[in-house]
Amino acid sequence: MKKKKRIGVLTSGGDCPGLNAVLHGVCRAADKLDWEVIGFRDGFEGLLPPGDSLPLNRQSTAGIMHLGGTILGTTNRGHFMAKSNTGARGAISRSVLDRAKNTIESLGISALITIGGDGSLSIALQLWEHGVPVVGVPKTIDNDLEATAMTFGFDSAVACVADALDRLHTTATSHKRVMVLEVMGRHAGWIALHGGLAGGADIILIPEIPFDYEQIALEVKRRESKGAKSTMIVVAEGAKPRHGRQMRHATASGEHRLGGIADRVGREVASRTDKEVRTCVLGHLQRGGAPTSADRILGTRFGVKAVQLINEEKFGTMVSYQNDQTLDVPISHAVHRLRHVDPNSQLVQTARALDISFGD
Helix, strand or coil, X not given: CCCCCEEEEEECCCCCCCHHHHHHHHHHHHHHCCCEEEEECCHHHHHCCCCCEEEECCXXXXXXXCCCCCCCCCCCCCCCCCECCCCCECCCCHHHHHHHHHHHHHCCCCEEEEEECHHHHHHHHHHHHCCCCEEEEECCCCCCECCCCCCCCHHHHHHHHHHHHHHHHHHHHHHCCEEEEEEXXXXXXXXXXXXHHHHCCCEEECCCCCECHHHHHHHHHHHHHCCCCCXXXXXXXXXXXXXXXXXXXXXXCCCEEECCHHHHHHHHHHHHHCXXXXXXXXXXXXXXXXXXXXXXXXXXXXXXXXXXXXXXXXXXXXXXXXXXXXXXXXXXXXXXXXXXXXXCCHHHHHHHHCCXXXXX
8 A cells, every 4th residue: 555645744934824724725625635734833843853753634624613712833033043142043053954844854744844034044045055855834913925916814903903993093083082092013114114004003014114202292293282182102113213213122041132122212202292092002913813804814824825836846945925926936936035115115115104213
C-alpha cells in the first residue's frame, strides 16, 4: 500500500484572527489530495527534538474557522528568535537548524508550511536555505508586507478599531471631550487609516506623516468653533511628531516596545486647548476575538494555496494576494520589505477631502 504524503504546519509570532482559518484550509486541501498533516505546537519551537506535534485532519479542524488565536499555539520567544546587534533578525545557529531539520525528516514530513509575519518568514527562509522544503503564509494585522496586497487579521483589527470609535463617539459627545485612541502600527499606519476612516475619526496620526502638536491643537479649536461637540483622534503606536521620536518604554526583560503616544498626544492637546481629554489604548484587543468573514475567507484561501504550492513543488515561496488572486513570490523577495502608506495616496486624499486632519 502506497504511503501517504505527509506535510507539516506551524503558526509563529504574534497571534491574530484568521490563523485557524488557514489551518482549516490546509487540512481540507490536504485531505482532498489524501495527504496527512502534522501540526507543530508553539511555532518553530515545536520542531526541536523530541518535537511537539499532533496530527491534524478534517475532523480535528472542523468548526475552528470562527475561533480567534491559533489551536497550535505560537510564540515569539525561544531558540529561533536570534537578533543582530542592530535589533534586526539575525542568523539562527546551525545547530538549531540541524535539530529542526532532523525532526522534520524523522517524522517523514516532505514539506513545511510556516504561517507568520516578517520575522517568522525570515526564519522560514533560513530553514529553506538549510535544505528544508518550505512554503510561507504571510500573517500580520499591520498589513505592511510589500509582497502581498492583503494579509488576514487586518480586516478584523480594523473592525475592532471602528467598533471602539463607535463606542467612544457617544461618551465623547456627551461630555464634549477629545478622545485619543492608540492603535497598533509600528512602522505603517494601515490600521489607523482604515480604522479611522471607518469609525469617523477627525484626526488620524500615522508613522508615514510626521505630525505637529500645535497643528492638532489648532484643528481641535477649529472644530469647536464650528460647533463640533467632540474630536476623535486615532494615533498609530509608531506615529511620531515632526523632528521627534517614536514613543518607547522599557520592559522587565530589557526590551523597548512602542507605546504611550496616545498619552503624550492627550497631554499636549489638553495643555494647548484647555479641553478635557481622555485616552484609550486598544492594544491586544485588536489581536483577539473572532475573525471577520473577510479574514476567514482570506485565511482559508491562503491555506489552500499553500498546499497547492507544495503539490507543485514550488518550495521557498510565500503565498501572495494580488488583484483578488492568490499567487506566490519567493520568500527571499518578501522579507524585510515593508509596505507603507503613501502620504499622497488616493485613500489619504479621500480622508483629507472628508476634512480629516493628519496633524501636518
